[in-house]
Amino acid sequence: MLSDDDWWRDAVVYQVYPRSFADASGDGVGDLAGVRDRLGYLRDLGVDAVWLSPFYTSPMADGGYDVADYRDVDPVFGTLADFDALVADAHALGIRVIVDLVPNHSSDQHPWFRAGLRDRYIFRDEPNDWESIFGGPAWTQAEDGQWYLHLFAPEQPDLNWDNPEVRAEFRDILRFWLDRGVDGFRVDVAHGMVKAAGLPDVGPKEGRQAELLGDERLPYFDQDGVHDIYREWRPILDSYPGGRMAVAEAWVSSPERLARYVGPDELHQAFSFDFMMADFHAKSFRAVIEKALAEAELVGAPTTWVLSNHDKPRHVTRHGSLARARAATLLMLALPGSAYLYNGEELGLPEVLDLPDELRQDPAFLRTGESRDGCRVPIPWTSEAGFGWRDPWLPIPGSWGPLSAEAQQDDPGSTLNLYRAALRVRKEHPALGGGTLTWLDSPKDVLAIERHPGLVVVLNTGDEPVRLDVAGRVLLSSGPVPGDGTIPPDTTVWLER
Secondary structure, rough: OOOOHHHHHOOOOEEHHHHHOOOOOOOOOOHHHHHHOOOHHHHHHHHOOEEEOOOOOOOOOOOOOOOOOOOOOOOOOOOOHHHHHHHHHHHOOOOOEEEOOOOOOOOOOHHHHOOOOOOOOOOOOOOOEOOOOOEEOOOOOOOOEEEEEEOOOOOOOOOOOOHHHHHHHHHHHHHHHOOOOEEEEEEOOOOOOOOOOOOOOOOOOOOOOOHOOOOOOOOOOOOOOHHHHHHHHHHHOOOOOOOOOEEEOOOOOOOHHHHEEEOOOOEEEEEEEHHHHOOOOOOHHHHHHHHHHHHHHOOOOEEEOOOOOOOOHHHHHHHHHHHHHHHHHHHHOOOEEEEEOOOOOOOOOOOOOOOOHHHHHHHHHHOOOOOOOOHHOOOOOOOOOOOOOOOOOOOOOOOHHOOOOOHHOOOOOHHHHHHHHHHHHHHOOOOOOOOOOOEOOOOOOOEEEEEEOEEEEEEEEEOOOEEEEOOHHHHHHOOOOOOOEEEOOOOOEEEEO
């Protein structure tokens, strides 16, 4: 069942944010046992793999992306035995398991940092002008007067990848999890790790440096030396059977720069974040799709599409309505390549915009006023918006009862059942997943593509119904469509020729 080494090329991967997925212990925080309990739900949804956001030992200064022990499970999530049981059960159901790897920085509670092993981090006598992605300076002064670099929170000191011991440690971490059966890694801040020699100033600029994220002028991101690291990792991945893979979270300045992360001697995939940031308009979607496909052609690897994740507002809210979110989802799932779904998006959950400030835990909130907590609110499993036996770590809106998995389970028109249907058709139809794409002539507010063989996908982003000269049987639509061949606004239709 798990023998296809190229499974990742057209896989649908479900991102589990462990704190907010399912709570088996009843303490209000999701855990690995909760994920294990819901593997049948994920199988029925139709996903090929799960990606687990960090579950490692951590003080949780940044939701687990501040790792204190890369080889163990934080007690709030369970134990290594829980992890092993999850992997075994997932594999038995035909679901692969991808784990997050956080190599740019550790927690300040990591044994190296606590022991004062400063050559494994980046210390200097005077700070430069670099800024934290979370706002404010990227340097914090230690007790002896030296300064250490943290491109994110002060509790997340950057590792020194010029130190061979750091490189050897992460090669061993890869092997540790591969030996436990993981099928791949999502590499956090894959464009980080290596800094420009001498740590030069960024220099004068308008606005925050974070707004330049993806600009190759930044001396702390997308440095050429990062590719040496991935060339060290790829033989390790290739030495294990079953198509072990790695996907990059890389924000860079051009398709050519992104293409350098992907190849037979580096990583397998890189996320196409432009698609997630597109406006809900045919012109915007087409531009980012063409760019992503050009990136894929450069390296001979499939594009990796995503609409929501743990760092960005949910696409129901971002696009302005559930109807638009459903339409964007059907567009994404019809494109060539793989697709990543986010914790609960199949329920049509919106961003929670009214969380009390005192409950927000995003470390960026106190520095910038911006918070990612609204997309991390736990999944409502029951009609009472229940998550566990106690109140969840972030409150679930009372209005979410109709969006719960329980409420949507048997409703043929629900968003949950739309996702299930789309993933089922995607598996069954020869034109989906792989294949080629041809643009069809269409009005300015309409996107029309043909997926070969025999499938046409039409998205109407305009304000009025449209009729196209495209014959075919409606396989699936994101909303109700009349029988006269017209496509309503904010609707995607899959037509079989």
